Amino acid sequence: MATIISLDPRITRLQLESEKPEHLEPKQELDQLQTYEVFHQQKTGGRHIHVGSLHAPSRELALLLAKEQYGRRGQTTNMWVVNTRDVFAMRAEDADVFATTPEKKYRDVAAYMVRNKVEAFKKEQQAEGTGA
């Protein structure tokens, strides 16, 4: 059977068959490795911020691979990895518990028009000052 001839000599050397096998069996999810969530700390004392996830067979290797995936560019002082299974999360379909009705604007920070009131107060004070 013919093999793949590629512009990349490494691919040609692999002598891969150029015709696809007729039937490909899909692999099971996570058939080889677990996933870990990665948290990155830029400065000492700063927050560890979630930056993504990766595949690894153990937490030791997860930490090493995290260094390459998420720590090799820019400043890093520390990293955490957490097995994705250990993350206890809200179910996606329960997102409605975070919803709030439009009438309750007073609960939003944006609803407090404090700046306008402060400006108005300042103007008032100024006007009184000049008047005196």
Place this chain on the structure above:
Amino acid sequence: MNSEAIVNLLYRVADDELIIAHRHSEWTGLGPILEEDIAFSSIAQDKLGHAQALYAIMHEHFGQPEPDQAAFMRNADAMRCSHFVELPNGEYDFSLVRHFLFDSAEMFRYHAFTDSTLEPLAKLARKVIGEIKYHLYHAQTWMVQLGAQGNDVSHARMQSALNEAWPYALGMFEPGPFEADLINDGVFVGEDAVKGQWMAFVTDVCRDSNLTIPSDVDPVYGGRSGYHTEHLQPLLDEMTEVFRIDPTAEW
């Protein structure tokens, strides 16, 4: 200080780094998982950086060609790398075992360089030792993972890769013609000293990985005096293909 001895030493170390960098970079895009693909590529870039820095020391202080010329304009017989780094990558097990045996040697070699009387070399070693520490940590963790914490298949593959790699790994310590000068001048502690530290360390890690070091094996020598495997020249041809189109081009 004997400059001929120093140049001989630095070419040995730099050429090893250059060639293993190229071998590691051959995993780019072909690694078994994305994460390892990136790790090997990143380590390859570090190794290339070390080689460049060593060529630069030879250029600035010992009248050798510029780093690009030194790296890309020499044929196999002028190279001083060991056979170990020339061998094709093979499967990932062999690449990992070689990565481990090479970087544990490099760790002790650069550690010795931090005390070198050759100041630019000592300065470089102090700067890059953290990178090498990480390279070794990466390799060592995989050794233990696949040797002791994997399954029968991973263990068998690692053991077979170790058997294959061992005589070539011993060849890394092929003494140069100026060992005594380098030791007397305080430039380098010598291949025998590094080999002793390396052997003790590698023995410990192999024990932790349930792997057995082959006994009664003769080292494969020749690379340090310009005799190479048939794999080196094709590697150099491929590596320098673009550079040789126009060696004076600005990159």
